[in-house]
Amino acid sequence: MKLKILLPHGIFAEQSGVLRMVAETTTGAVGLWPRRLDCVAALMPGIFTYETEAGGEVFVAVDEGVLVKTGSEVRLSVRQALGGASLAQLRQQVEQEFLSRDENEQNLRSVMTRLESGILRRLVSVKHG
Structure with missing residues (x-):
């Protein structure tokens, strides 16, 4: 095949x-x-x-x-x-990939939270200004 x-x-x-x-x-x-x-x-x-x-x-x-x-x-x-090459090596690669992915996702969430906060502050200042 x-x-x-x-x-x-x-x-x-x-x-x-x-x-x-x-x-x-x-x-x-x-x-x-x-x-x-x-x-x-x-x-x-x-x-x-x-x-x-x-x-x-x-x-x-x-x-x-x-x-x-x-x-x-x-x-x-x-x-x-x-x-x-082996299941043990594959398990180690998958664990490392998930750990790095988790760090990247946490960093992305932090950036998105700051962006959302900044947008909300600007909207509030425009509404009251």
Whole structure:
């Protein structure tokens, strides 16, 4: 099978010679084999696993998205993806990504709060002025 993992800003991975895949969907885990019927599934954040003829098992942490299987081609369209050689490395990468994301979100909230306060003060001064 051929696998393509798409992100909003480009292609995360393209792999041919995939033997099997397992994805976490909104209805549970789904296994994909070469002769499985075509399907579409909504993906949940989780671990997407695939096995290649040459490289063995590969783990990818994916965000919400959509999986489409047509013939021997499988495409995942997700918001974010992180790859790791092992589950332990992948877990560490995901934790670091979430920590940095949390810091960025806190900074963004702080900036937005200051902007909103400034706008409200100006509106009040215009109304009373």
